[in-house]
Amino acid sequence: xxxxxxxxxxxxxxxxxxxxxxxxxxxxxxxxxxxxxxxxxxxxxxxxxxxxxxxxxxxxxxxxxxxxxxxxxxxxxxxxxxxxxxxxxxxxxxxxxxxxxxxxxxxxxxxxxxxxxxxxxxxxxxxxxxxxxxxxxxxxxxxxxxxxxxxxxxxxxxxxxxxxxxxxxxxxxxxxxxxxxxxxxxxxxxxxxxxxxxxxxxxxxxxxxxxxxxxxxxxxxxxxxxxxxxxxxxxxxxxxxxxxxxxxxxxxxxxxxxxxxxxxxxxxxxxxxxxxxxxxxxxxxxxxxxxxxxxxxxxxxxxxxxxxxxxxxxxxxxxxxxxxxxxxxxxxxxxxxxxxxxxxxxxxxxxxxxxxx
Amino acid sequence: xxxxxxxxxxxxxxxxxxxxxxxxxxxxxxxxxxxxxxxxxxxxxxxxxxxxxxxxxxxxxxxxxxxxxxxxxxxxxxxxxxxxxxxxxxxxxxxxxxxxxxxxxxxxxxxxxxxxxxxxxxxxxxxxxxxxxxxxxxxxxxxxxxxxxxxxxxxxxxxxxxxxxxxxxxxxxxxxxxxxxxxxxxxxxxxxxxxxxxxxxxxxxxxxxxxxxxxxxxxxxxxxxxxxxxxxxxxxxxxxxxxxxxxxxxxxxxxxxxxxxxxxxxxxxxxxxxxxxxxxxxxxxxxxxxxxxxxxxxxxxxxxxxxxxxxxxxxxxxxxxxxxxxxxxxxxxxxxxxxxxxxxxxxxxxxxxxxxxxxxxxxxxxxxxxxxxxxx
Numbered sequence: 001x002x003x004x005x006x007x008x009x010x011x012x013x014x015x016x017x018x019x020x021x022x023x024x025x026x027x028x029x030x031x032x033x034x035x036x037x038x039x040x041x042x043x044x045x046x047x048x049x050x051x052x053x054x055x056x057x058x059x060x061x062x063x064x065x066x067x068x069x070x071x072x073x074x075x076x077x078x079x080x081x082x083x084x085x086x087x088x089x090x091x092x093x094x095x096x097x098x099x100x101x102x103x104x105x106x107x108x109x110x111x112x113x114x115x116x117x118x119x120x121x122x123x124x125x126x127x128x129x130x131x132x133x134x135x136x137x138x139x140x141x142x143x144x145x146x147x148x149x150x151x152x153x154x155x156x157x158x159x160x161x162x163x164x165x166x167x168x169x170x171x172x173x174x175x176x177x178x179x180x181x182x183x184x185x186x187x188x189x190x191x192x193x194x195x196x197x198x199x200x201x202x203x204x205x206x207x208x209x210x211x212x213x214x215x216x217x218x219x220x221x222x223x224x225x226x227x228x229x230x231x232x233x234x235x236x237x238x239x240x241x242x243x244x245x246x247x248x249x250x251x252x253x254x255x256x257x258x259x260x261x262x263x264x265x266x267x268x269x270x271x272x273x274x275x276x277x278x279x280x281x282x283x284x285x286x287x288x289x290x291x292x293x294x295x296x297x298x299x300x301x302x303x304x305x306x307x308x309x310x311x312x313x314x315x316x317x318x319x320x321x322x323x324x325x326x327x328x329x330x331x332x333x334x335x336x337x338x339x340x341x342x343x344x345x346x347x348x349x350x351x352x353x354x355x356x357x
Numbered sequence: 358x359x360x361x362x363x364x365x366x367x368x369x370x371x372x373x374x375x376x377x378x379x380x381x382x383x384x385x386x387x388x389x390x391x392x393x394x395x396x397x398x399x400x401x402x403x404x405x406x407x408x409x410x411x412x413x414x415x416x417x418x419x420x421x422x423x424x425x426x427x428x429x430x431x432x433x434x435x436x437x438x439x440x441x442x443x444x445x446x447x448x449x450x451x452x453x454x455x456x457x458x459x460x461x462x463x464x465x466x467x468x469x470x471x472x473x474x475x476x477x478x479x480x481x482x483x484x485x486x487x488x489x490x491x492x493x494x495x496x497x498x499x500x501x502x503x504x505x506x507x508x509x510x511x512x513x514x515x516x517x518x519x520x521x522x523x524x525x526x527x528x529x530x531x532x533x534x535x536x537x538x539x540x541x542x543x544x545x546x547x548x549x550x551x552x553x554x555x556x557x558x559x560x561x562x563x564x565x566x567x568x569x570x571x572x573x574x575x576x577x578x579x580x581x582x583x584x585x586x587x588x589x590x591x592x593x594x595x596x597x598x599x600x601x602x603x604x605x606x607x608x609x610x611x612x613x614x615x616x617x618x619x620x621x622x623x624x625x626x627x628x629x630x631x632x633x634x635x636x637x638x639x640x641x642x643x644x645x646x647x648x649x650x651x652x653x654x655x656x657x658x659x660x661x662x663x664x665x666x667x668x669x670x671x672x673x674x675x676x677x678x679x680x681x682x683x684x685x686x687x688x689x690x691x692x693x694x695x696x697x698x699x700x701x702x703x704x705x706x707x708x709x710x711x712x713x714x715x716x717x718x719x720x721x722x723x724x725x726x727x728x729x730x731x732x733x
Contacts (some may be wrong), residue, residue, distance in 0.1 A: 001359055001360060001361060001362055001363065001366070001429065001651065001655065002358065002359055002655055002659075003358055003360075003655045003656075004358060004655075004659070005358060006358075009358075044629045069358050084667075121440040145666060159682070164549070230575045238733055240733075242733070243733060244732070254733040255733070257434065257724070257727075260723065260724070260731075260733050261720065261723045261724075261727070262724045263731060263733065264723040264727050264731065265723075265729065266669045267670075267730070267731060268673065268726075268727065271649055271652075271667075271670060272642070272646070272649060272674070273645075275645045275646075275648035275652060276644070276645050276648070276651045278360060278649055278652075279360060279522050279644065281358075282358060282359070286361075293419035298641075299641045299644055302637070302638065302641050303642075303645055306638075323645060345503075348634075351633075351634045351637050351638070352630075354637050354641075355630075355633050355634075355637055
């Protein structure tokens, strides 16, 4: 048993942090978010150079064959810096493709940073039910045609290809298609998303169905846990710093016990969340067993959702009016943590799932 | 990162579990499982079974009977004891007095007291709190005046757990009232409970149990050789002990057993999703605490450093979970039932309220983290 990153993981995490600290500080991020495209090609190029876009893919495609634990440090750093580039959607799309013969034609481009992907699964009204897919796929010669709507597809505006789920005669299946034109909008946490309407576009079928979607969702949920821990760390660090420097009644407000105890509870929530992120990432890497994986991921997601809500709300409250201000990173962290609490299932969803297993 | 126990650690756990299966007396196990009162004989019987096996004080140095286990093995051992439903090992002698003697005691003091603690020949209690000195421990007033080869002790201790069983008490006493800082002038004394002038009076808590006492000292003569560390340096000893206390309050094995009991006992209440979700959240807090605890142990093993102040969170979360479990257990009882077990469950709920108060209240633990870890 050990809780350290190995040397490679640590080096990677350090170089990601170095890059983000230098070129992706809050000002730089503000400019990226304000730009028309809403993402930074330069940052993406660096992600590829650092090997991030190849991390979980097989070496035959130029990747490094890593797992969720290998990605933890990266996700934490991304969470701390509030990275808005479509990294997770690209990884999910890539992992969906990875088990199909098409992998050889798509993944090398992903690894090199030339191809960004989006994972179009959710539909309006489905909430977090992965099986609620109404989009239809019909066989058309070698290919398939798609009809239906996908909603809130993160990263779709800048994606080069789409991986999507659709219902066939024999259940939910996965497909890959070229991106469509869609109207981009900003999400609550300043990412770019689209609703996608398919009217008979051609797509190629991938291996795997609903079981793979669930596996990918668990993998992504574990990564979101790690990313959320990074954002929580920023929220806690920034709030602690504020308590030490903000003076009222002639003293730093951190001398007030009412605030000290709330700060301690945030700190404990962060440590408990980190423990569960470790559990989720380890389990998705190590177990092929659905029940064990699902229980660990759902447990982690519940803890992370609760801690994200607790820490984000308290960080704003303890910053007072400044916490509400658009000028401070703390309010943007609040927005990101609020979204992450619900990403791939909120606490209520995972409580039902945890109990069902 | 690898959250799995090594093959050696897993084998160690199996060894402990098998031994407990064969040696934990069924009547003791039943008493623990049914929340029954444990007598002094019950506690000592279990202590001596472990002593005979050589497992009663794993953390001690080998020369005094320790097992040489590393921190993870010790954690596994404690977890298994709790999970099996073994009676508690009373910490005042084994964990606390011994830790102090091993760190600050003279060779003669170690030789005199440690073997008797190990064998369960002396039952110890802890004389810290006073009527006016609870969380503000350094305000304590019990006086010890030097008179030749003795100290003469006058004053009162309160909330003294199992003083009515005890042969010895270790006390923080004020040897010098004229000091600038209240933390100075305090000394650490070992006192024979049979000494004339000591009176023990029971304090009955809201669950009806007699666990704690008031202890009165009226011109009690204590040989000067029973002073531990230097006169006036008792606060150093007390602070050293605090770290030990905090590391052992997670009680994860015991909470895992309570959780399993609760799931079985509350199977009908579990049909209600509101109850089920409350239970799930507690279970997840416990999973997280277990990993957080292992992270601390891993850090200690890796750095060779003693636990930091942040381990106070184990006490905070551990006791919150223990209380949460007994509260749900209470809720799961049939409100119309008055059988012995239902009544015991209700008393247990009352009793467990003490856990967030004793051993440094959870508010004091938060103060410690705020000051020592966060620098507030």
